[in-house]
């Protein structure tokens with residue numbers, strides 16, 4: 245039976261307050277901070293970034309960057325449905341991902357190979373949270389099932405360490421039980437422990453602390469032969485401030501090796517898994533666009549079809565699952581994901597309005613109790629669509 249049509253994605257036209265504020269204020273503020281954090285940018289780049297900020301704030305018509313660029317064909321297709329639209333009257337996920345892509349053009353990223361968010365990532369890599377929270381998590385004991393369950397929850401709350409939202413970052417990675425609004429950990433642990441060891445794919449999110457928790461999960465899956473291989477799907481280019489690039493993985497390993505036990509041991513275990521050919525890192529332009537998970541190209545769909553589990557990390561990738569839409573309260577992750585070719589696990593701290601799979605009574609209670617509960621990054625979900 246054909247999948248029911250997706251609800252329409254959230255727009256920046258004011259119909260959704262957070263989307264509007266994100267595009268009209270937050271993103272422009274982040275781009276201003278990029279100039280502050282990169283004081284040595286030449287005047288031409290500073291002027292380019294300021295012009296982009298002005299275009300967004302003034303709701304100018306959307307325009308596509310010029311070729312040559314390695315992802316020009318991909319963005320030409322993404323841009324087409326929005327040709328007649330403007331920054332503050334288009335779909336939010338397109339506006340946001342496209343704004344970050346235009347920032348790379350403004351910063352001459354492909355020529356300079358300089359990550360505009362390098363200063364942010366460097367600061368987070370040298371934060372107490374990385375050393376203390378990950379260090380503590382690595383010393384948690386228990387049965388293999390318990391340790392696997394802990395790792396999955398650690399990966400969820402590691403998603404708070406998102407440098408695009410300071411108010412979320414400041415909450416750190418510790419959370420209360422009531423902050424977990426959907427908890428499919430037992431089902432996922434059963435799925436991983438009881439099935440044959442196969443191929444686990446992680447659609448990665450933030451570099452630094454979140455990534456360290458993800459590497460700890462990967463190491464456990466591989467060393468305990470729960471998985472044959474783990475593939476980390478990373479961004480091909482910087483986006484959303486702290487999203488992880490391939491080179492950021494090795495940067496983290498180098499930093500963890502300097503922290504001493506237990507982080508240095510995790511780093512050496514991860515390097516061993518890479519050298520043994522069981523841990524892979526694959527970048528793709530696809531993850532930097534607004535494309536929904538149902539639009540994955542065959543270069544991703546084919547390996548996912550053979551996957552034991554695909555783990556989607558974070559809020560932006562969750563928006564990719566739900567088409568960044570507002571769903572009926574009874575909708576589940578499986579409804580939103582549609583005919584996805586593998587068992588799918590979403591580990592997401594809630595930083596935007598799209599949400600499925602949470603008890604309607606819980607949603608109604610929180611709507612009564614906390615006005616901005618969907619965008620403050622306090623709550624999270626572990627949702628499994630087998």
Ligand SMILES: O=P(O)(O)OC[C@H]1O[C@](O)(CO)[C@@H](O)[C@@H]1O
Nearest residue numbers: 406408449558559560561595596
């Ligand atoms: O790193 P994450 O978890 O994808 O969070 C980034 C998300 O935060 C947002 O501001 C949503 O509130 C968007 O930029 C993006 O969806």
